[in-house]
Amino acid sequence: MIYTGQGKQAVHLKIEEKGKAVRSDNGKEFERSLEETFILADGYKSRIVIAVNGRFPGPTITARENQEVKVHRPDGFEIEKKEVESFIIHPGERIDFLLNADSKIGTYLLVAETLEVYSENEYHAAEAIIHYKTADIQLTPQKVTPHTCESSGITCRVFNCPFNQYPSKENRICVNFNNVTSNDPNSNPDEIKSDEVVEMFFNFAFPGENGYTPGSVNGHQFLPPTIAAYAQPDLVDYTCDACNASTICECTYAVTIDKDNKDKIYQFVITNIGGGANWSHPVHLHGHSFYVMKMAFATYDSDGQLVPNGGQDTIDIICPDSKKFCSDAKWRNESWTNGKHPDLNWHNPPQKDTIIIPSGGYVIIRFKADNPGVWFFHCHIDLHNTNGMGMIINESPNSQPKVPNNFPKCNSFENDAWKDKYHAQI
Ligand SMILES: [Cu+2]
Structure with a gap:
């Protein structure tokens, strides 16, 4: 799964090659189709890898509606699983997470939202539909808002914050790498x-x-x-x-x-x-x-x-x-x-x-x-x-091992035509 985002636009949340992004920027939405859903077999565990390819920090990845994600292998190294409402992934990082299809059978959203302070009525997110195999097809799951945790009675746990805490009104707490224990078989x-x-x-x-x-x-x-x-x-x-x-x-x-x-x-x-x-x-x-x-x-x-x-x-x-x-x-x-x-x-x-x-x-x-x-x-x-x-x-x-003999060499050079033009100007 690859998230691509630039500043104020969450552009893509691609799930496997066949999946297309479902995009929702400031309320604008593209039509959804069944091909854009990600199907989970009911009762099974799915391991999803997400990598971020973006120019700016964020996004926050969230599985909505009472489904927790289990952060499993940040950068490919296994940790004791952290159950969180969402996690933040920064450029260069990869995060594996587990999603248990053990909620009420139905259709849910996987959401990547930008990490920014929104003004009123502003929201930038990419969404993908998670569809339980035996659920009725439902292409319009409940819309997400940036205020889900605020309105929920349960404090949301967010993994990998680049800060120590959220403003109290957001009802979110941070879990960071001080709170993580390695469970990697090769860790020593x-x-x-x-x-x-x-x-x-x-x-x-x-x-x-x-x-x-x-x-x-x-x-x-x-x-x-x-x-x-x-x-x-x-x-x-x-x-x-x-x-x-x-x-x-x-x-x-x-x-x-x-x-x-x-x-x-x-x-x-x-x-x-x-x-x-x-x-x-x-x-x-x-x-x-x-x-x-x-x-x-x-x-x-x-x-x-x-x-x-x-x-x-x-x-x-x-x-x-x-x-x-x-x-x-x-x-x-x-x-x-x-x-x-x-x-x-x-x-x-x-x-x-x-x-x-x-x-x-x-x-x-x-x-x-x-x-x-x-x-x-x-x-x-x-x-x-x-x-x-x-x-x-x-x-x-x-x-450092030497490069092979005759390994190609490179150097900076001045293109003759450019050089003549450049020197004519000065
Ligand atoms: Cu930097």
Whole structure:
């Protein structure tokens, strides 16, 4: 199942190849047909995989009308199932969920709604019909509204929120990755237990000044190399000398880990703090899955609103620079340094390869550097990573297998015709 959405339009909720989207944007509806339904055999369990392909955060996926979904395998790693009313899926994530066809036999809606604050009479959602095999055909199930939880007597549980809580009137509570236990047969948290942990801070945000606030990691706006970084490592210009704690610069930002390939344990503290924190960022690491050890949020008031200056840079973390770029963040309590954070999840931490970094918050991940390579580490919102919110993790360069002889090489070049024209102009 693929959801495609752009900003204020939920465009498609495709179910298998034959299924078409049923679209409902602001009350406009397309005609429904039986081919657009998703048939569940009564009494059976169905496993549905959803991947999101969108430029903006969200959507929330909901099975309506008293049917709970069981979140089963976020990013392909099994967890102890979470029964929730809905879950939020961010760009780059995949979520398997189970749907039991054990409600009253009938026709229901599966709904993907955008994650935004609606004004009155505004609603953007895509819908698909879930039709029980023995139910009468009913192509117009009850319409959904964004206020289902408000009017229900039962508080809705929502999985994977990019924030700590909803406004109280919404009658929804958040379940996040701190509340998840791995149940994956290949999970082995012992592999990331060590007294010698290498800890690194990475701030994914939009810091800057004078109108220049590009997407960046630790204040480095990513400049993609013009050659293949893995195949031609000596030709990559990794110079980032112009960057420091109080400057935003553009360069091919890379951090080398595990130079001698000792299979060290790395702890990344991925932050979204300081003056450049606003969106939440689904951050994706290539080449690895990682254990989610901790997710921390900014401070919210009792009505679910972010408290101004309530980010984690005023709580657990300190940013020494006066401009609040937070490119050189540290733990406020020095004794937490190098993997000693006192509140890590050691009870079967879940594994992921993409994790939402809440606005004003941080996420601690751990992994073992056992996969030499040149790995992109980036926000999965296209607008953000093409704006510079990405970097290279160069892992164990001395152990990276060489490309075959005569492997094609590439380089940047100037087209002669273009060059003549360009130089004629200047
Ligand atoms: Cu982002």
